[in-house]
Amino acid sequence: MQTIKDTLAENLGGPATLLGSHQFKLDDCPDLSGKVAVVTGGSEGIGFGVTYTLLKHNIAKLFILSKSKEVVDGAKDAMAKELGQDKADRTVWMECDLSDWVRVKDVAEAIKREASRLDILVNNAGRGIMPAEFTPLGVDRHMAVNHIGHVVLTSHLLPLMKRTAEQGHTVRISNQASNVHYQAPAETRFASLEEINTDVGPNGQYGRSKLAAILYARYFDRNVTKKGHPNVLMNATHPGLVSTKQSRTSIFEAFPLGGYAMSHGIEPFKKDQFEGAVPTIYAVTTTKESGQYICAPAIPEAGSDLSQSEELADNLMELTRNVVREKTRSESADKGCPFDDLVLH
DSSP, rough: HHHHHHHHHHHHHHGGGGGGSSSSOGGGGOOOOOOOEEETTSSSHHHHHHHHHHHHTTTTTEEESSSOOHHHHHHHHHHHHHHHHHHHTTEEEEETTTOOOOHHHHHHHHHHHSSSOOOOEEOOOOOOSSSOOOOOOBBBBHHIIIIHHHHHHHHHHHHHHHHHHHHTTTTEEEEEGGGGGGGOOOTOOOOHHHHSSSSSOOOHHHHHHHHHHHHHHHHIIIITTTTTTTTTTEEEEEOBBBHHIIIIIIIIHHHHTTHHHIIIGGGGSSHHHHHHHHHHHHHTTTTOOOSSSEEETTTEEOOOOOOGGGHHHHHHHHHHHHHHHHHHHTTTGGTTTTTGGSOOO
16 A cells, blocks of 8 residues: 555655655755855756755755756846845856767866865756657767766766765765566667667656666665775655656657647646655755655656666666767867766776
8 A cells, every 4th residue: 555655656646645655845954055066958858947946945055057047047037036146157068969969068167166165966867758869979869968977077086085085075976767667668679779779768768867867876875885985975856746848748759649748637646846846955955865666756667677687787887978978089089088987886
């Protein structure tokens, strides 16, 4: 019975969230005075819910990485009206397309020059359930943005996060996953670029990239947290069914007719952007565990069999390193960018 209650709490909004076996509310977020955070896609949807909550709880500085300054300016105006201009002025926008890995590296290096510490990294931005598409580098956009771009960002910020942890602080990283990871192809092996570039349908494309988010957290736990950096934690989160631009409008790109069920049929049962932010806020402010798949509101779940495979995680990260090295060699690696150490064991 509790399993059913947890499923309802994890996916639906309103009173259903109270059915979960492990409760957490945004008001439970601790005081964050003096801390610094980075949030990708932090100006709309779940990302806005995260940045708003961090500011509300006194984060000292917050870097928002996104492609649109206009959207960030709108979000900043909203935060200024509700939280005060002082809180809104703690945000710093940095233009960043996560599919452009050289740009991601440059942004990370700029953050390291500007910040003396980094306590929170929220890998939130992503491509939703949409048709297959390639980036200019010739890589599936779902994997390029949802997974690989965040690995590049995390890897380049990791030295700063390690230094912060060495000063006695707990550093927390969250990857935005989804229960759609169960729809990743059963034959997923992360063996080659050709494999991840294979069109397996909108749900399969998205699910495969969200499977990668969980595997990365578990790989990181084994190879960073448990190998000398116990105060640097990484977890993956599932927000549930959230009313966002992706679920209201972008869904029609993948499903011109069937999208109505998602955009309208279940709209009354979806979480709002703040409810969707709950597991992420828990993961980056409160949990003392690492390598978990945390479902809303704060319920650790095992995830799919694929998500629990250490071999698959190792394959994924080796492929990630190889793809980034190969695709950026002429522009970055040959000029000193440490992509050869991308995974950072």
